[in-house]
Amino acid sequence: xxxxxxxxxxxxxxxxxxxxxxxxxxxxxxxxxxxxxxxxxxxxxxxxxxxxxxxxxxxxxxxxxxxxxxxxxxxxxxxxxxxxxxxxxxxxxxxxxxxxxxxxxxxxxxxxxx
Amino acid sequence: xxxxxxxxxxxxxxxxxxxxxxxxxxxxxxxxxxxxxxxxxxxxxxxxxxxxxxxxxxxxxxxxxxxxxxxxxxxxxxxxxxxxxxxxxxxxxxxxxxxxxxxxxxxxxxxxxxxxxxxxxxxxxxxxxxxxxxxxxxxxxxxxxxxxxxxxxxxxxxxxxxxxxxxxxxxxxxxxxxxxxxxxxxxxxxxxxxxx
Numbered sequence: 001x002x003x004x005x006x007x008x009x010x011x012x013x014x015x016x017x018x019x020x021x022x023x024x025x026x027x028x029x030x031x032x033x034x035x036x037x038x039x040x041x042x043x044x045x046x047x048x049x050x051x052x053x054x055x056x057x058x059x060x061x062x063x064x065x066x067x068x069x070x071x072x073x074x075x076x077x078x079x080x081x082x083x084x085x086x087x088x089x090x091x092x093x094x095x096x097x098x099x100x101x102x103x104x105x106x107x108x109x110x111x112x113x114x
Numbered sequence: 115x116x117x118x119x120x121x122x123x124x125x126x127x128x129x130x131x132x133x134x135x136x137x138x139x140x141x142x143x144x145x146x147x148x149x150x151x152x153x154x155x156x157x158x159x160x161x162x163x164x165x166x167x168x169x170x171x172x173x174x175x176x177x178x179x180x181x182x183x184x185x186x187x188x189x190x191x192x193x194x195x196x197x198x199x200x201x202x203x204x205x206x207x208x209x210x211x212x213x214x215x216x217x218x219x220x221x222x223x224x225x226x227x228x229x230x231x232x233x234x235x236x237x238x239x240x241x242x243x244x245x246x247x248x249x250x251x252x253x254x255x256x257x258x259x260x261x262x263x264x265x266x267x268x269x270x271x272x273x274x275x276x277x278x279x280x281x282x283x284x285x286x287x288x289x290x291x292x293x294x295x296x297x298x299x300x301x302x303x304x305x306x307x308x309x310x
Binding site: 030044045047058073075 | 125126149154157158164165167168171194195198199
């Protein structure tokens, strides 16, 4: 077991979820997403983001459009597809459940219902 | 004084020092290998290039108009080497791309004297090619049997042309890491030759 590996595994699991969450607020281009993910410290190297974005796009969760930019070449703006929104709602739910479960275990309290 | 190269990254044109250019080229080649198994690898790469252009532009001012090796190293550390990126993905190294670590017999074009048969056999048995060559020579002098065997093997054995085949010939498992090492080695020899 090594700590860095475990941390990386944890981060990997939530990274996809975080990308979708960022995009649920408004459509962004990749550098905006990077900025948010970096501020929240869920991403270490930027290169990790791009394969994930492309995979999510290929899976139909995201779509993108090209938008002109005043500072240079057109930029790729990503947004959630209806399918992506559904997917995210599902993840939201399972995230809440997960947090609850982990908290239960960490505090050692038994669930009230059972 | 330094020579600069003019390059196009993500639609922007940059002037870049020659050493920085070499490093950048190597980095992009490594990324390309890393994402080779990905479905839309060219799209990922062009996205990364666009981001790279943005980062480079941030490093230029009215008084600094050339990308240096320092800039390249900084940008690489921001974007991450293939190792850093796969570290986050934790697909255990070389899992997908590899065939098991057995070796196959090829003709070795890099160390050949005639057709690369002996050097290829040497690589296969992990012995020095000259030992194989001596055996062939002795067989050849005893009635020419060695020449016949050599000819047959020359026809039968394929030449190790691709990087993957060269690695297979040496018995290392074929995975991204090994391919990258070999490509790097080749790249270094070529650069050295060009400088001479």
